[in-house]
Amino acid sequence: MATTIKDIAQATGLSVTTVSLVLNQKADKIPERTKELVQKTAKDMNYRPNQIAISLVKKKTKTLGLLIPDIRNSFFSMLAKEVEDECHKMGWTMILCNTGDQHHRDLEYIDVLASKNVDGVIYCMASDTTLEKFQEVHELLQIYKLPFIMIDRTYDLKNVHAAKIDNRLGGFLATEHLISLGHSKIACITGPMNLMDTQARLSGYKDALEKHGIVFDQSLIYHGNYQMSGGVHGITELKQQEFTAVFAFNDLMAFGAYKALKQMKKKIPEDVSLVGYDDIVFSEMLEVPLTTIRQPIGKAGKLAVRFIIEYIDDPSSAEEVPMLSPKLIKRDSTMKRKNPPT
Numbered sequence: 001m002a003t004t005i006k007d008i009a010q011a012t013g014l015s016v017t018t019v020s021l022v023l024n025q026k027a028d029k030i031p032e033r034t035k036e037l038v039q040k041t042a043k044d045m046n047y048r049p050n051q052i053a054i055s056l057v058k059k060k061t062k063t064l065g066l067l068i069p070d071i072r073n074s075f076f077s078m079l080a081k082e083v084e085d086e087c088h089k090m091g092w093t094m095i096l097c098n099t100g101d102q103h104h105r106d107l108e109y110i111d112v113l114a115s116k117n118v119d120g121v122i123y124c125m126a127s128d129t130t131l132e133k134f135q136e137v138h139e140l141l142q143i144y145k146l147p148f149i150m151i152d153r154t155y156d157l158k159n160v161h162a163a164k165i166d167n168r169l170g171g172f173l174a175t176e177h178l179i180s181l182g183h184s185k186i187a188c189i190t191g192p193m194n195l196m197d198t199q200a201r202l203s204g205y206k207d208a209l210e211k212h213g214i215v216f217d218q219s220l221i222y223h224g225n226y227q228m229s230g231g232v233h234g235i236t237e238l239k240q241q242e243f244t245a246v247f248a249f250n251d252l253m254a255f256g257a258y259k260a261l262k263q264m265k266k267k268i269p270e271d272v273s274l275v276g277y278d279d280i281v282f283s284e285m286l287e288v289p290l291t292t293i294r295q296p297i298g299k300a301g302k303l304a305v306r307f308i309i310e311y312i313d314d315p316s317s318a319e320e321v322p323m324l325s326p327k328l329i330k331r332d333s334t335m336k337r338k339n340p341p342t
Helices: 005-012 016-023 032-044 051-058 074-089 103-115 131-143 167-180 196-211 228-238 251-263 281-285 297-313
Strands: 063-068 093-098 120-123 148-151 186-190 221-223 245-248 273-275 292-294 327-329
Touching (some): 063 103, 103 131, 120 297, 167 186, 167 196, 167 292, 167 327, 186 228, 245 251, 251 273
Parallel strands (some): 063 120, 186 221, 186 245
16 A cells, blocks of 8 residues: 555654644754655655645646647658747746647647646647637637647747747848749748748748849749648649759658659759758658757746746746747758859
8 A cells, every 4th residue: 555644743743734844844943853754665665756635736737738749750740849848947847738630639638637726738739720729629628728839830829928039030131042942933832821930931932033133933833731741742743843952841841842853854953942941850761851940848848847837836027938940950951052143
């Protein structure tokens, strides 16, 4: 049987109240020698606090839920690791929910997390989540009285907290880099257009074109799915168009574009320059290492953890997470265009 506070009291000859105060770190007026005796005896007897009982008393489990779309994507794997590390650092635990990038599973996992009595949720929504579908999630979280913070994929709504990265800036940096190399025919493989991160990256792409006097060409745009298949299909659909560079809105689609271009006997970067987005770990392991936009997703995850814990403790004192900036990472998949137009 598990050791109880009563067992420790009997072993030390102390009262149950004294032992309880020491083990719950409320023993300000108890002598140090007594504290040391209780702590040593508890350790020797392999005492483990009853977390269910503690949560009932404190009305807190010190547990967060993390919903991510696809654990196979190392971008989200990195996010999960950083969130778990930060939770551990702050004395909290994390329950990971991999939703398969499906909205209905977002809803199912919120039910599960509520049944586990988590104190809050860090939420990266599925790519098929429209504004109307997000309202379903929002209402469910409110029914369960679960505070939450969105991360990576967000909607700008009143009273919805989010850890954001400046996607418009990222789209601008990627496109301007290609323009600086002499490219003006830049094909673009976006993510799902219902997502604000996709819309923002496309706006950044257009900003860079406008800044340099290049007319936006809708025929060079393919709406992808943030999966490797989206990159393959994008190049297949765009191959009839004239382009010398490709900007894919995440690295997985860039990998797909890379594969399709090689199958077309196109050399990267000699024939086509290629830029991705995210800087996942495999980006620098390609035969031609990928130029990409690095998102500080690890930092965003840590800030999200700190915010939601502060918000759980005192909603009025929690400061909103500042927007973070992405960074261009130059590798070998881009090069100056040969014989650029004059």
